[in-house]
Amino acid sequence: MKKYKKFIYVLFLLLINTIASAQDIGVKLVEDRSDPSVRTVVLSALPERLGLDKPGGEPKQVIIELRLKLFSSAPQWLLEKENVEILEERFVANVFQTHRSMQTVEDLRDILLPEFYSRKQETLMDSSAVREQTWPFKKFDDIRLLGSIRYSYYDFFLTQVRNTDGKSPPKPWIIGALKQEDGEYKMTDESPYFWLFRGGDNSTRAFLSEDNLRDILIQALLEMFDTQ
Amino acid sequence: MEYLRLLFLIMLFWLTFGVNAESVDGIDLIPDDNELGFYTVRIRLLPYALPENPGYNKPVPIVVKFSFKIFAEGKWLVDQEDINFPEEILVKEYFLALKNLENVKDLEKFYDYETNVIKQKIFENDKKLFDSVTRNYSQFSDIRLIGSIKYGYYDLLLTQYLHNSGRDQTTSIGGFIAINLDDGYKITDGPGITGGDMIFHNLFRTEIRDALIEKIIEEFF
Numbered sequence: 001m002k003k004y005k006k007f008i009y010v011l012f013l014l015l016i017n018t019i020a021s022a023q024d025i026g027v028k029l030v031e032d033r034s035d036p037s038v039r040t041v042v043l044s045a046l047p048e049r050l051g052l053d054k055p056g057g058e059p060k061q062v063i064i065e066l067r068l069k070l071f072s073s074a075p076q077w078l079l080e081k082e083n084v085e086i087l088e089e090r091f092v093a094n095v096f097q098t099h100r101s102m103q104t105v106e107d108l109r110d111i112l113l114p115e116f117y118s119r120k121q122e123t124l125m126d127s128s129a130v131r132e133q134t135w136p137f138k139k140f141d142d143i144r145l146l147g148s149i150r151y152s153y154y155d156f157f158l159t160q161v162r163n164t165d166g167k168s169p170p171k172p173w174i175i176g177a178l179k180q181e182d183g184e185y186k187m188t189d190e191s192p193y194f195w196l197f198r199g200g201d202n203s204t205r206a207f208l209s210e211d212n213l214r215d216i217l218i219q220a221l222l223e224m225f226d227t228q
Numbered sequence: 229m230e231y232l233r234l235l236f237l238i239m240l241f242w243l244t245f246g247v248n249a250e251s252v253d254g255i256d257l258i259p260d261d262n263e264l265g266f267y268t269v270r271i272r273l274l275p276y277a278l279p280e281n282p283g284y285n286k287p288v289p290i291v292v293k294f295s296f297k298i299f300a301e302g303k304w305l306v307d308q309e310d311i312n313f314p315e316e317i318l319v320k321e322y323f324l325a326l327k328n329l330e331n332v333k334d335l336e337k338f339y340d341y342e343t344n345v346i347k348q349k350i351f352e353n354d355k356k357l358f359d360s361v362t363r364n365y366s367q368f369s370d371i372r373l374i375g376s377i378k379y380g381y382y383d384l385l386l387t388q389y390l391h392n393s394g395r396d397q398t399t400s401i402g403g404f405i406a407i408n409l410d411d412g413y414k415i416t417d418g419p420g421i422t423g424g425d426m427i428f429h430n431l432f433r434t435e436i437r438d439a440l441i442e443k444i445i446e447e448f449f
Binding site for chain 1: 274290291292293294295380381407410
């Protein structure tokens with residue numbers, strides 16, 4: 001065991017180093033002069049070195065810019081709103097409602113892209129699988145749309161869902177979508193979502209952990225709405 | 229130790245191939261007014277797998293910006309006597325050590341403390357891996373340093389290799405991660421090994437690395 005102690009200690013140091021690196025992320029929302037509904041999200045990352053040696057020189061940041069669209073300066077809970085006029089708000093409200101109330105996989109047909117729907121048909125074949133999919137949504141009773149991130153053709157809607165208990169804070173939820181030729185949105189499968197928010201897309205996965213970027217973005221948006 | 233070997237192989241894979249998830253849509257090099265040889269690199273990225281029926285939205289890239297140092301002379305280093313930059317000295321000596329590697333102890337002086345402990349353990353326990361690393365480097369005859377991506381205190385050194393054989397000498401590209409410490413420039417796996425700070429890998433990705441090297445060669449060499 002003894003010979004591994006030093007090794008485990010170093011792994012531990014690396015882990016601390018890594019956690020510190022991942023945490024040091026700044027976020028700024030910069031107004032677009034030509035379009036008041038658009039913000040450039042500037043994410044800056046700077047790793048720290050908490051290892052045994054002291055590094056020299058000035059540390060340099062890496063910056064990632066994302067395009068963020070706002071739909072309202074004061075987002076409202078959509079299911080309690082009488083008339084939801086904005087297309088994107090109608091879409092996320094419909095996605096949320098469908099996920100809460102679906103009885104069979106057929107109910108998802110209208111809101112998903114065809115290839116995503118085909119895959120869902122395979123995974124939600126019986127009623128217990130459908131129940132498993134819907135039960136997490138039963139804890140929430142409303143949704144609001146804070147903004148959307150554009151990446152390539154995809155829109156990632158940053159939403160919050162409201163807890164039914166009235167005490168717990170709203171929970172962030174991201175819905176990936178693709179606008180169709182008829183102008184309607186359809187929900188995407190996870191792959192573009194992963195590119196931007198988690199897995200395969202290397203340029204951004206630095207920041208992500210899905211929770212990490214999602215929470216940073218939503219927090220920044222809420223602060224912006226509060227100060228408007 | 230199987231687990232460590234796997235980690236190491238994943239790391240090698242990342243450094244060598246990256247993951248083909250995106251394409252570079254544009255790249256600009258903007259000179260830094262304050263530091264000679266330094267540039268801000270601005271890269272626009274789009275995912276590869278674009279949908280076939282995108283409707284009427286225009287694709288929007290994401291933009292990644294980072295600091296970059298160019299080694300504009302780009303000298304092939306093996307026969308070079310007169311080398312001034314510590315980064316180039318490290319690259320040359322590390323390359324020669326890997327090419328002529330007989331004992332893992334020969335690499336000790338190149339690594340920072342943490343990397344050393346881990347590398348020693350991995351190589352001691354996996355002779356096959358050790359052999360494959362040495363075999364890999366034996367196919368190259370020379371190396372040069374193109375530039376370094378700066379991230380925090382880390383330098384992602386971009387290198388070009390000259391192959392041994394063939395009338396038309398071919399090259400390939402690669403890189404090391406280094407850090408400037410009190411006792412000199414050291415190779416590090418620092419934040420990479422546990423896989424947490426993925427920006428590290430991102431900046432070493434094939435698309436970014438290739439686009440940068442092409443751009444630099446086009447503009448400076």
